[in-house]
Amino acid sequence: MIGFLLRRIAWGALVVWLVATLVFVVYFAVPRDVARLIAGRQASEETLAVVRARLGLDQPILVQYGRFIGRLVHGDLGESFITQESVVSIVARDIPVSASLALGGSVLWLLMGVGAGVVAAARPRSRTDRSITAGALFFYSMPTFLVGQLLLFFLFFQLYRAGFEFFPPGSYVPFTESPLQWARFLILPWFTIALVTGAAYARLTRGAMLDALGEDYIRTARSKGLPEWRVVLLHALRSSLTPVVTQFGIDLGTLMGGAIVTEVVFGLPGLGREVVQAILKQDLPVIIGVTILSSALVVAANLLVDVCQSLLDPRVRAN
């Protein structure tokens, strides 16, 4: 067990390192004038020279890389080119937003997705099943940003025109300040994420449940006279949850790194929006910092999922 854990942690660290190196190579090793980016197009040669010296850009590439990794290991992600603010503090400011979004959205999508999947699988080929399947496919097909925009249009704007400003976009209130306001600004984003991801989970759950319901042990349970709801919920669902749990871990990890599109559509100041703006402005330290962080979060989530799975199923460990 310990060996397994160590191997997975080592593998995860390797992946994060690879992502960091990839980002470094892409941004610093590819010949381009980083100094000019910072100093601006009109900068004079002297200014450029000063910038280069300050950032250590005149050093050989390997030295720069070494310093980069060194600082990374110490948790120093540098400063924003634009605002000079420490990347770590930027991230610390943005994480609560992304985390709120991720947690609320994930609870919703689990309830909606798994719930819909179970209901659909309990009555296969019925009208309920077919409409759920079609609905799931409908939301599954849409890119997330479109769902967000449609929700904005129909649930915010139309209501607003009628005089009810229920779910305005564009702002974030920390939970500690006012839970009600916190939720109010997050409801539409939560549903945006939940509808799209929930649709995928509905499909996943439905498929796994149909497989489980076809098994012999379910037939035995039914023939023993157990009420249908027990058969479905207690027996079939339990074994269907494995792929759902696996997927959930991965999705949650990804989301914690910033639901980029949702944050952009709703103007939420989270990691996702931060990184998009940084990319458009070529603010390299922020880009690099957030990228590495989100990669680390996905790796951590995968690791957690693997550990849970191996606790449940010893065969995974031997693999």
Add this chain to the structure above:
Amino acid sequence: MTAAVLVQLRDVVKEFPVQSRAAFGGRSERLQAVAGVSLELRRGETLGLVGESGCGKSTLARCVVRLLDPNAGQVLFDGHDISTASHAELGPYRRRMQMIFQDPYGSLNPRRRVGSIIGDPFEIHGIGPAGERRRKVQDLMALVGLNPEHYNRFPADFSGGQRQRIGIARAIALRPELIVCDEPVSALDVSIQAQILNLLDELQGELGLTYLFISHDLSVVRHVSDRVAVMYLGRIAEVAPSAALYERARHPYTRALLSAVPAFDPDERRAHTSVLLTGDPPSPLDPPRGCRFHPRCPRAQSRCAAEEPQLIPRAGDGPEHTTACHFPLADGETLSTDAARSVTA
């Protein structure tokens, strides 16, 4: 007069690594499927190889045609050592020896047309222009009793027996000298079995083939073989000409196997004594010391647990009949002691 030897196996060993299960505490981490087998196969004969499931006969078969690489020992084909030959070196030998498989549903690629499958040997070895290949394939189909017009059909369109015929056609395409038949009729209905066995017999005569015929079914093997080898847990227990084996089996295991074959003749049945072996078949992961059969053998004595018996002629037999047993059954002796329950059928 013994014919020329086509295949010689010398102390062939084949092992497989297995996951050691910590909870089990098993000694070995390598499973010896074939634990030192020496056999010879003579030109033109059919050598039957029988044993229970898991005794290693399929593994041995695959070692002969080099689908598996032996861990130790030698495989000689026509005098040449092919045990460690590379893929390139094996090329010319591949044309001379072929294999027929047990599962008529698994041995043909379901997504390929039958004509293409049979034509594989020609394509692989670069024989003949395409037009001529097609004609050859159709000739082969006719030879094995298939309708050549079904050239473009898929395996799913054929019955089990017909699919075996397709496999046979593929195997004889390049006129090999040796064909290893790995339980070729075990998955077929009894009536079809007879047809396929007859086909194999005809082809042997027409094409001068040598067969290594593997089966767990003794009655089938008796019908087709000139000589029979009995395998138990990775080793050969007994080798003899067919008639001698069935009438005068010396090894207790062979006797037990033979007694399990149902007798259809009522007279035979009355005289029939079944020997039931006690104990579970041991696992190949942890084989018994000495003679591998001794834990289940009604005749076992202390020597059997200590010393492994050699495969040599015993009890006055000639060189053709070899047995690996310290206490082989004499002529006319029946197998029964208190340790084994004798049941008169």
Add this chain to the structure above:
Amino acid sequence: MSAVPRIRGRGPWELAFERLRRDRAAIASVITILFALVVALAAPMLAQLTGHSPIEQFTETGLSPTGIPVGPGREFWLGTDGLGRDVLVRIAYGTRISLLVGVLASGLAVLIGAIVGIAAGWHGGAVDTFLSRFMDVVLSLPFLVLALALAALVGPGLGVSIFLIAFFSWASVGRIVRAEARAIREREYVQAARALGAGSARIMFIEILPVVSATVIVYATLLIPSSIAFEATLSFLGLGVPPPTPTWGNMLTDAMAYYKVAWWLLLFPGAALLGITYAFNVLGDSVRDALDPRHDQTIGAAGGGVG
């Protein structure tokens, strides 16, 4: 041989096609896709018909005196956008980009995925370990962030979009194909081919590939809508095909600014995007059912869902 008619067996492909033909949802989706194809091909004709090119700005007729886009009417059938451009014509041209990127990115992804998967599954050993690890790493990468960063770095464009989408999609195909190839390797017909002396290349191409091709085709079909969605997302964030080329994604970016006063900017491109992805997803599900009616798993394609 006498002149007897050649009998052709109905192979697995023909049977699958028959099943597909009878699936009404599949027919409907194919019709939708064909309609989109026609629109894409006929976009220049549409421009001529209406007299509006996709990039021409009609500040006189296309914008109200206060500079707000004009709604659907006789002049502009689907209205105009913030710069007075014809929405209908732009949607038509946007169809070209979406279909092109969708099909090419998906095709490239399954091509790479199939090759790598078959090679890893067949060879096993060090090759398999290396390729599997490689796929695991690619799958661990945060795809949207990296795609955006790379697009910004290299400069967004059509080819860049296709390549990036393919790069982040091929590994999930590769993993599935690898698993299948490994299973097929143990089948007896592959053993038979080895016994005949077939080399690795022949076995991979002639024995394994036909069997995995069903899975590959399903994936190819299902990756198209996720590629289209991915491209739309890139465009929406400003890192897809650069303006003034119209894409549904960048039209929807405009919609963000104007949706309160110009609903047509949101709903028409949105409907087009939704319609096409939905049609391809339905088709993909039907293809999967046709190729293996017993199959009832769900396949998750890269780029769909989260974020």
